[in-house]
Amino acid sequence: MSNILRVGVAGLGTVGAGTLRLLQTHADRLAERAGRRLVVTAVSARDRRRDRGIDLSGVRWYQDAAALAADPEVDVVVELIGGSEGVARALVEAAIARGKPVVTANKALLAIHGTALAQAAEAAGVPIAFEAAVAGGIPIIKGLREGLAGNAVSRVYGILNGTCNYILTTMRREQREFGEVLAEAQRLGYAEADPSFDVDGIDTAHKLAVLTATAFGTQVDFEHVHVEGIRHVSALDIAYADELGFRIKLLGIARRTEHGIEQRVHPCMVPVATPIANVEGVFNAVVAEGDFVGRVVMEGRGAGAGPTASAVVADLVDIARNRAVPTFGRPSALLAPPDPAPMERHRGCYYIRLMVVDRPGVIADVTAALRDEEVSMESMLQRGRAPGEAVPVVLTTHETEEARMRRALARVAALGTVLEPPRTIRIEDL
Amino acid sequence: MSNILRVGVAGLGTVGAGTLRLLQTHADRLAERAGRRLVVTAVSARDRRRDRGIDLSGVRWYQDAAALAADPEVDVVVELIGGSEGVARALVEAAIARGKPVVTANKALLAIHGTALAQAAEAAGVPIAFEAAVAGGIPIIKGLREGLAGNAVSRVYGILNGTCNYILTTMRREQREFGEVLAEAQRLGYAEADPSFDVDGIDTAHKLAVLTATAFGTQVDFEHVHVEGIRHVSALDIAYADELGFRIKLLGIARRTEHGIEQRVHPCMVPVATPIANVEGVFNAVVAEGDFVGRVVMEGRGAGAGPTASAVVADLVDIARNRAVPTFGRPSALLAPPDPAPMERHRGCYYIRLMVVDRPGVIADVTAALRDEEVSMESMLQRGRAPGEAVPVVLTTHETEEARMRRALARVAALGTVLEPPRTIRIEDL
Structure with missing residues (x-):
C-alpha cells in the first residue's frame, strides 16, 4: 500500500470546496485514521479563476472532468458534479474502466444507473462509495x-x-x-x-x-x-x-x-x-x-459543505484502508x-380534507360514498359553521387499500356539494 | 481467505443465545454480506444442560472459556461473559496472544483495560471489535x-x-x-x-x-x-x-x-x-x-438479545471481510x-432545590450566599405557601463554575432555615 492516496476531485462547488477544506484542515488526523496521507493531486471545475478560499497550488487543473480519471497521479476519483448523465456519468465510468475507486455524492446518477455501475465496479474490482449521496453527513x-x-x-x-x-x-x-x-x-x-x-x-x-x-x-x-x-x-x-x-x-x-x-x-x-x-x-x-x-x-x-464533505472523506478513509464492501451490500x-x-395495493390510513357546502346531508353523502367502497372512517371534524357556504371537513380513515380509497374519492369528488378536489395525505403507522 | 469464518462464542446468556440465533436465522444472507459463511464451531458456558432454544449439535463445548481461544477450529472469539477481570479478560487476552480477532460486548473490560488490549491486539495484528459494548444495536x-x-x-x-x-x-x-x-x-x-x-x-x-x-x-x-x-x-x-x-x-x-x-x-x-x-x-x-x-x-x-446480537454480528461480518480499523480509530x-x-472546573448552569422554612428573609439569605460566590441566578420558583413550615424553593443559575457552585451550596446548606441538603441537577446546554 502506498503511503499516499492521491485524490482527484471533480466539481468545486460548495461540496467540492468543503471537501478540499476538510482534507487540508485535518490532513494529519486523517493520515492517522486512514493509515496514509490523503492528498489532492488534481481537480476539475468549469471556472478556474473563481476564488474558492482554498489553496490549489501544486494541484493539476482539468477543464475536462473525465480526463481526471486518466491522470496517472490520481488513485481515486471524487465525483461532485451531479446529474445522472453527461460529464458526471462519463467521469465515473472512465474511473471504473481504469480500475480506480470512485467516491460520489451523486444520487441522481446512482438512482438511474446504480445497478449497472455496481456491476461495472465489481467487474473492475474497485469500490463505488456514496455515503454523501443520501442524507448528507449522516453515516x-x-x-x-x-x-x-x-x-x-x-x-x-x-x-x-x-x-x-x-x-x-x-x-x-x-x-x-x-x-x-x-x-x-x-x-x-x-x-x-x-x-x-x-x-x-x-x-x-x-x-x-x-x-x-x-x-x-x-x-x-x-x-x-x-x-x-x-x-x-x-x-x-x-x-x-x-x-x-x-x-x-x-x-x-x-x-x-x-x-x-x-x-x-x-x-x-x-x-x-x-x-x-x-x-x-x-x-x-x-x-x-x-x-x-x-x-x-x-x-x-442532510446537506451543506461541511456535512457532505464529512461523508465524502469518510469514504476516502475507507478506500485508503482498503475497507471494501459490495456497492449495495451484496x-x-x-x-x-x-x-x-x-x-394501488398500498395499505394505510388516510387524511382527507374536503371543501363542502355547509348544508344538512352533505356528510351523509360523503360517508355513504366511503361505505360503498368499504372504507372505514376513524374520525370526522367540521369546525365552524357557515350555512350555505364552503367549509372544510376533515376525515380520517382506518387502514384501507389505496385502490379502494381512490375509488371512494372519485365518488366523493363527484358529489355536487363537494366544491374542490379532495385533498388526501397518507397517515403513516410509524 | 477461507470460505468459512469459524466462530467461538463464550457466554450463552441472553446475548449469546441471541447471537447464535441470528447466525442461524440469517446464515445465507450473512454469507452474502460477509463474503464467507459464519459458522459457530465452539461455545462455552457454565451450564451445559440449560435449554436455550438453539441447536448446538456439532458444536464443541468448553467448560473453560479460555480454552476456546486455543481451539484450532476457532478463527474468531466472541466474548459475551462480561466483567472486567476473571474469565472474560483471560479469554480475550488468550485470543489476542494466539493472533485471533476478538468481538466483545464487554464495556467493563474495555473501560478498565481497553488501552492495554488495543496495544496487545495491534502488536498481534488482530482487531478487537466492540460495537455491542456501547448502546446495543446502535452502530x-x-x-x-x-x-x-x-x-x-x-x-x-x-x-x-x-x-x-x-x-x-x-x-x-x-x-x-x-x-x-x-x-x-x-x-x-x-x-x-x-x-x-x-x-x-x-x-x-x-x-x-x-x-x-x-x-x-x-x-x-x-x-x-x-x-x-x-x-x-x-x-x-x-x-x-x-x-x-x-x-x-x-x-x-x-x-x-x-x-x-x-x-x-x-x-x-x-x-x-x-x-x-x-x-x-x-x-x-x-x-x-x-x-x-x-x-x-x-x-x-441499547440492550436485549436482538439488538446486541445485531451489533456482535456486524463486527463478525467486518472481520470476515478483513475490514479492519485501529481499535480506537488511531x-x-x-x-x-x-x-x-x-x-471543579466544569462550567454550566445548575438547578437547585432547597427545602426551606417558609418565612420572610429566607430567599434573601440564599441569594446572598450565591452572590458572595458570584453565582448568578436565572430564575426562582416558590410555589405554594405554608408559613413556618418546610416548602420547596427552586433556583436555576446562569453559567458558573462547579467549584463556585459547591462553595455557594455549602453556604446555603449551612443556613438555619435550609432544612435538607440542597439537591442540584446540572442543566445541559445541548
Missing part, C-alpha cells in the same frame, strides 16, 4: 450496509430533503402558505431558483431508490418509486394535522410487503410523538427497522431484481 | 470511528443505560418515586436484583469511557469519569423539570475543554425540544458533534494519554 449508508448487516430490514424511511423539511417546518411555525415560504427560501438560498427537484419529491425519490437498494440488497429501482411533492400541502392541512396530533413531513418510504417492495415519496401525517416528527428545519433523518435490532434512527444535517449478481408493489 | 462505534472519521469531535454524549432511562421515564409519566419504580422494574426484569451498576451510573461510565476514546482517539480513561447515579432524583424534581421545560436524563457526556477532556455521568436537565429529551423508556441515544458534520444523533435499543501509539479536566 446511514455505512450504518445500513455494515452496521445493520445482521438484519433483515423490513422498512426504511426518512426525511431526505432539507429544503422540503425547512418549508414544511416554516409553514407550520409561521402559519404561512407554501408559495410564500418557498419564495422566501429561494431568497435565503435554501431553495433553488428552479425548486422542482426538491419540492416535487424527485430528489427524495433518487435518495430513496439508493437507500432501498442498500437496505434490502436489491437492484436500484428508481422507475417504480411513487412520487408526490409538497406543493399541495396547505397551511390549513398543517393546522388540522396539529389538531389531530400529527406533523406533516415529506417522507421517502420503502418497505417489503406481500405484493413486493413498496417505494413511495409523498407528504405524510406522522404522529407527533415519533422521533421523525421532531426532525425540523433543514435536518434529515433516516429510520431503519431490522428484525434483530428493532428501530434505529439517525439524524443530522455482490451485484445477487442483488434482487425489481419487485415493485403496485401503489 | 455508534462504527459511526464515530469510520462514519465521522473526517471530523474533530468536540462533544459526545448520550443516554447509555436503558434501565435508568426506563426508571426516569416511568417516574415522570406515572409521577412516582424512584424506589417504587425500581422495585417494579426489578419485578419486570428490567433491572437487576443488585441494581447498583445501573442506577449508580457505573455502567454508563464504562460505556462513556469507551465512547470517549473512540470519539477523541485517546487512551481509555475510566478512572477520571465523574459519576453520579439517579437514586437522588425525586418525583418533585421531575415535576419541576417539566415546569421549567426540561426532562431529567442520566447522560454520559465527554467534551474537550480548555482544561482537558471532561467525562461525566450524572442526571441532567435537558431542554424538552432536544432530540435526546424525547428518547424514552429503554431506548438509548448518542449524540456526536463534529466540526464538519455538525450534530449527529443515533437512537435505538494506532495505539498515537492514542492521546489521559488529560482529565477536573470536575
Whole structure:
C-alpha cells in the first residue's frame, strides 16, 4: 500500500470546496485514521479563476472532468458534479474502466444507473462509495450496509430533503402558505431558483431508490418509486394535522410487503410523538427497522459543505484502508431484481380534507360514498359553521387499500356539494 | 481467505443465545454480506444442560472459556461473559496472544483495560471489535470511528443505560418515586436484583469511557469519569423539570475543554425540544458533534438479545471481510494519554432545590450566599405557601463554575432555615 492516496476531485462547488477544506484542515488526523496521507493531486471545475478560499497550488487543473480519471497521479476519483448523465456519468465510468475507486455524492446518477455501475465496479474490482449521496453527513449508508448487516430490514424511511423539511417546518411555525415560504427560501438560498427537484419529491425519490437498494440488497429501482411533492400541502392541512396530533413531513418510504417492495415519496401525517416528527428545519433523518435490532434512527444535517464533505472523506478513509464492501451490500449478481408493489395495493390510513357546502346531508353523502367502497372512517371534524357556504371537513380513515380509497374519492369528488378536489395525505403507522 | 469464518462464542446468556440465533436465522444472507459463511464451531458456558432454544449439535463445548481461544477450529472469539477481570479478560487476552480477532460486548473490560488490549491486539495484528459494548444495536462505534472519521469531535454524549432511562421515564409519566419504580422494574426484569451498576451510573461510565476514546482517539480513561447515579432524583424534581421545560436524563457526556477532556455521568436537565429529551423508556441515544458534520444523533435499543446480537454480528461480518480499523480509530501509539479536566472546573448552569422554612428573609439569605460566590441566578420558583413550615424553593443559575457552585451550596446548606441538603441537577446546554 502506498503511503499516499492521491485524490482527484471533480466539481468545486460548495461540496467540492468543503471537501478540499476538510482534507487540508485535518490532513494529519486523517493520515492517522486512514493509515496514509490523503492528498489532492488534481481537480476539475468549469471556472478556474473563481476564488474558492482554498489553496490549489501544486494541484493539476482539468477543464475536462473525465480526463481526471486518466491522470496517472490520481488513485481515486471524487465525483461532485451531479446529474445522472453527461460529464458526471462519463467521469465515473472512465474511473471504473481504469480500475480506480470512485467516491460520489451523486444520487441522481446512482438512482438511474446504480445497478449497472455496481456491476461495472465489481467487474473492475474497485469500490463505488456514496455515503454523501443520501442524507448528507449522516453515516446511514455505512450504518445500513455494515452496521445493520445482521438484519433483515423490513422498512426504511426518512426525511431526505432539507429544503422540503425547512418549508414544511416554516409553514407550520409561521402559519404561512407554501408559495410564500418557498419564495422566501429561494431568497435565503435554501431553495433553488428552479425548486422542482426538491419540492416535487424527485430528489427524495433518487435518495430513496439508493437507500432501498442498500437496505434490502436489491437492484436500484428508481422507475417504480411513487412520487408526490409538497406543493399541495396547505397551511390549513398543517393546522388540522396539529389538531389531530400529527406533523406533516415529506417522507421517502420503502418497505417489503406481500405484493413486493413498496417505494413511495409523498407528504405524510406522522404522529407527533415519533422521533421523525421532531426532525425540523433543514435536518434529515433516516429510520431503519431490522428484525434483530428493532428501530434505529439517525439524524443530522442532510446537506451543506461541511456535512457532505464529512461523508465524502469518510469514504476516502475507507478506500485508503482498503475497507471494501459490495456497492449495495451484496455482490451485484445477487442483488434482487425489481419487485415493485403496485401503489394501488398500498395499505394505510388516510387524511382527507374536503371543501363542502355547509348544508344538512352533505356528510351523509360523503360517508355513504366511503361505505360503498368499504372504507372505514376513524374520525370526522367540521369546525365552524357557515350555512350555505364552503367549509372544510376533515376525515380520517382506518387502514384501507389505496385502490379502494381512490375509488371512494372519485365518488366523493363527484358529489355536487363537494366544491374542490379532495385533498388526501397518507397517515403513516410509524 | 477461507470460505468459512469459524466462530467461538463464550457466554450463552441472553446475548449469546441471541447471537447464535441470528447466525442461524440469517446464515445465507450473512454469507452474502460477509463474503464467507459464519459458522459457530465452539461455545462455552457454565451450564451445559440449560435449554436455550438453539441447536448446538456439532458444536464443541468448553467448560473453560479460555480454552476456546486455543481451539484450532476457532478463527474468531466472541466474548459475551462480561466483567472486567476473571474469565472474560483471560479469554480475550488468550485470543489476542494466539493472533485471533476478538468481538466483545464487554464495556467493563474495555473501560478498565481497553488501552492495554488495543496495544496487545495491534502488536498481534488482530482487531478487537466492540460495537455491542456501547448502546446495543446502535452502530455508534462504527459511526464515530469510520462514519465521522473526517471530523474533530468536540462533544459526545448520550443516554447509555436503558434501565435508568426506563426508571426516569416511568417516574415522570406515572409521577412516582424512584424506589417504587425500581422495585417494579426489578419485578419486570428490567433491572437487576443488585441494581447498583445501573442506577449508580457505573455502567454508563464504562460505556462513556469507551465512547470517549473512540470519539477523541485517546487512551481509555475510566478512572477520571465523574459519576453520579439517579437514586437522588425525586418525583418533585421531575415535576419541576417539566415546569421549567426540561426532562431529567442520566447522560454520559465527554467534551474537550480548555482544561482537558471532561467525562461525566450524572442526571441532567435537558431542554424538552432536544432530540435526546424525547428518547424514552429503554431506548438509548448518542449524540456526536463534529466540526464538519455538525450534530449527529443515533437512537435505538441499547440492550436485549436482538439488538446486541445485531451489533456482535456486524463486527463478525467486518472481520470476515478483513475490514479492519485501529481499535480506537488511531494506532495505539498515537492514542492521546489521559488529560482529565477536573470536575471543579466544569462550567454550566445548575438547578437547585432547597427545602426551606417558609418565612420572610429566607430567599434573601440564599441569594446572598450565591452572590458572595458570584453565582448568578436565572430564575426562582416558590410555589405554594405554608408559613413556618418546610416548602420547596427552586433556583436555576446562569453559567458558573462547579467549584463556585459547591462553595455557594455549602453556604446555603449551612443556613438555619435550609432544612435538607440542597439537591442540584446540572442543566445541559445541548
